[in-house]
Structure formats: structure tokens, C-alpha cells
Amino acid sequence: MTAPPPSHPPPHRAAVLAGVGGCLPPTAVTNDELAQRLDSSDAWIRSRTGIRQRYFAPPGTATSDLAVGAGAEALKSSGTPDADAVLLATTTPDRPCPATAPVVAARLGLTGAAAFDVSAVCTGFVYALAAAAGLIAAGAAERVLVIGAETFSTLLDPDDRSTAVIFGDGAGAVVLRAGEAAEPGALGPFDLGSDGGREDLITVPAGGSRQRLSGVEAAPRDRYFAMDGKEVFRHAVRRMSASARAVLDRAGLRPDDVDHLVGHQANLRITNHVADEVGIPRERCFSNIAEVGNTAAASIPLALDQAHADGVLTAGGRVLLTAFGGGLTWGSTVLTWPRLDRA
Numbered sequence: 001m002t003a004p005p006p007s008h009p010p011p012h013r014a015a016v017l018a019g020v021g022g023c024l025p026p027t028a029v030t031n032d033e034l035a036q037r038l039d040s041s042d043a044w045i046r047s048r049t050g051i052r053q054r055y056f057a058p059p060g061t062a063t064s065d066l067a068v069g070a071g072a073e074a075l076k077s078s079g080t081p082d083a084d085a086v087l088l089a090t091t092t093p094d095r096p097c098p099a100t101a102p103v104v105a106a107r108l109g110l111t112g113a114a115a116f117d118v119s120a121v122c123t124g125f126v127y128a129l130a131a132a133a134g135l136i137a138a139g140a141a142e143r144v145l146v147i148g149a150e151t152f153s154t155l156l157d158p159d160d161r162s163t164a165v166i167f168g169d170g171a172g173a174v175v176l177r178a179g180e181a182a183e184p185g186a187l188g189p190f191d192l193g194s195d196g197g198r199e200d201l202i203t204v205p206a207g208g209s210r211q212r213l214s215g216v217e218a219a220p221r222d223r224y225f226a227m228d229g230k231e232v233f234r235h236a237v238r239r240m241s242a243s244a245r246a247v248l249d250r251a252g253l254r255p256d257d258v259d260h261l262v263g264h265q266a267n268l269r270i271t272n273h274v275a276d277e278v279g280i281p282r283e284r285c286f287s288n289i290a291e292v293g294n295t296a297a298a299s300i301p302l303a304l305d306q307a308h309a310d311g312v313l314t315a316g317g318r319v320l321l322t323a324f325g326g327g328l329t330w331g332s333t334v335l336t337w338p339r340l341d342r343a
């Protein structure tokens with residue numbers, strides 16, 4: 001017996017950007033404030049990373065609180081408060097179980113929507129965009145709210161100057177709707193990858209099933225985020241450059257065709273190296289790391305929200321997104337910026 005021809009999904013459905021939003025905790029923490037308790041200085045932090053300040057969520061503020069703020073703004077900017085799926089990229093969920101996305105969906109009035117977390121550290125948002133585009137292409141969703149949100153400060157060892165000065169908290173979000181590949185705002189192609197052989201380079205060793213906290217006392221440091229900064233720097237430049245080039249090849253584009261490179265805001269020096277490697281002038285790189293630090297899975301959507309608000313991203317500009325993070329993981333995609341309202 002032959003199977004009936006599939007009537008679903010509708011052919012050639014693309015995910016099209018329809019809204020953008022962001023949310024930061026209320027108080028910025030300057031380099032000088034951190035240098036009062038760490039053996040560091042504003043000059044070192046600025047020159048080695050490009051960071052001037054970051055935001056730390058106060059006690060009582062969870063990742064879902066920031067995610068709801070960004071999600072509400074993105075829905076408002078899309079002109080419609082609906083979504084039938086909510087994907088939350090985060091390294092810092094509210095709790096190990098359940099996922100944070102369903103809680104965020106309910107608080108946004110989206111009870112009933114499919115909702116799940118995506119865990120790929122700083123690449124999480126690009127992975128979540130790809131997953132959302134897949135849901136739309138498969139006909140499983142019409143409108144997807146994709147959020148990157150972190151309270152990364154909750155993982156930081158306050159005495160580790162090599163990480164405590166880099167990371168910050170925040171959330172960014174976009175709304176994707178079903179549309180056509182030729183429309184402005186259509187996402188894709190994608191390039192995604194991982195190398196779990198280097199899991200050691202970015203890790204919180206304890207708290208999962210490998211090094212359990214239940215019944216066993218973990219070494220205090222193992223509860224904190226740890227990173228081999230120098231080695232990660234090298235991988236970040238290599239992987240983001242290769243991934244960005246791969247996605248341009250797949251799209252049939254040249255570096256010259258890119259108006260804006262919005263990379264994961266890991267370190268200004270990393271973004272500049274990636275631009276050089278790919279052949280995109282540094283002045284076409286958008287960076288907000290000076291104001292927000294490295295916000296992990298939130299960094300690309302927060303940068304998109306700020307670049308849109310600042311009038312840097314305008315309708316018709318071609319935007320290349322590239323990210324790298326723990327796992328190791330990496331991913332890139334490309335889109336033409338659509339006409340969007342501000343929330």
C-alpha cells in the first residue's frame with residue numbers, strides 16, 4: 001500500500017523575523033566597582049575585553065523574570081501577542097526541573113503553547129532559532145517566540161577574576177512567523193556544530209548527574225563556572241569564522257554582501273578577529289559588550305534589540321549572526337533585516 005502524499009507541512013515555509021525585544025536588570029555594575037573587591041582594574045578589563053560595565057540581577061530576580069520582560073517586548077513589537085511555541089535558550093534555568101520556558105509562556109499569557117529550553121551555552125540562541133525555524137518549516141508552529149535569557153552571575157565564582165569581570169545578566173527575544181524564503185526577515189541557511197571532546201574548556205563541574213550534589217559534598221569551586229580563557233579565545237575565533245564563512249557559502253553570499261556582523265559578544269577582541277578572518281570590515285560589526293558584558297545565550301538577541309533601537313539595523317540591511325559557546329558549540333545564520341516596530 002502506498003502512503004498518501006503528505007499534505008503537511010506546506011512547502012517552502014520559512015521563519016521570518018517579526019519582532020524583537022530586550023530586558024536588562026535595573027542596576028549596572030562598573031569595572032571600578034568590581035575592581036574594589038577583585039585584583040583587577042578598569043584599564044585591564046577594558047583593554048582585554050572591551051567591557052565597561054555589566055548588569056547583575058538582584059537576589060530574587062530569576063532568569064524567567066528577565067525572559068518575560070524581553071518576550072513581552074518582542075511580542076509587542078511583532079504587533080500580535082500570540083505565539084504557539086516558546087523556546088528559551090539559557091545556561092541558567094530557574095531550577096533543574098521543570099524547564100523554564102513553560103513558566104515564561106504561562107506568564108506571557110501563552111498557556112497551551114509548546115515550550116522548552118535549549119541548552120547550548122552561548123550558542124543557545126542560534127540553536128533555538130534553528131529549532132524554531134524547523135518547527136515552522138514542519139508546520140508544527142505558525143509563530144514562535146525565541147528568547148535568550150541568563151542570570152549568569154549566579155554561576156560566577158566571585159573570587160575568580162578571569163570570569164567574574166566578563167559575564168553579565170540580561171535577556172533578548174525575537175518573534176518568528178511562518179512566511180516565505182524570499183521575504184525580508186527570512187532566516188537561513190544555518191550552520192550548526194559541536195565538539196564535545198572539549199567539554200572541559202567551559203564547564204560548571206558539579207550539580208548534574210556526573211558530579212552530584214545530592215548526598216555528596218562537592219568541592220566549593222566545582223559549583224562555579226570555570227573557563228580556560230586563552231584556549232576558548234582561540235576556539236571562539238576559529239569556530240565562529242569557519243561557521244560564518246560556511247553559512248555565507250551556503251547562502252551564495254560574499255563577505256562584501258554583509259552589512260552587519262552581529263556576533264556573540266564574548267570579547268571585543270574576539271569579534272574583531274572574526275571580522276578580519278571572514279573579511280568583513282570591523283566597522284560593520286555591531287558591539288554592545290561595553291555596556292552589557294558577555295550575557296551568554298542572551299547576547300545576540302540583546303545586541304539585535306539594541307542595534308535595532310539605535311537605528312543601526314534598518315530594513316534591507318543584510319545581517320550575519322554567529323555564535324560560539326561551551327560544549328563546545330557554534331552556529332551561524334543570515335537574514336535581511338525586515339521593517340519592524342519598536343515595542
Ligand code: UT7
Nearest residue numbers: 040041044048122161162165229230232233236266267325
Ligand atoms: O562566551 C563564551 C566563550 N567565552 C569566551 O569567548 C571568552 C574567551 N576568553 C577571553 O575573552 C580572554 O581569554 C579573557 C578575557 C578571559 C582573558 O584575557 P587574556 O588576554 O586571554 O588574558 P590571559 O588569560 O592570558 O591572562 C593574562 C594575564 C594573566 O596574568 P599573568 O599570568 O600574565 O601574570 C592573568 O592572571 O592577565 C591576568 N588576568 C587579569 N588581570 C587583571 C586575568 N584576568 C584578569 C583580570 N584583571 N580580571
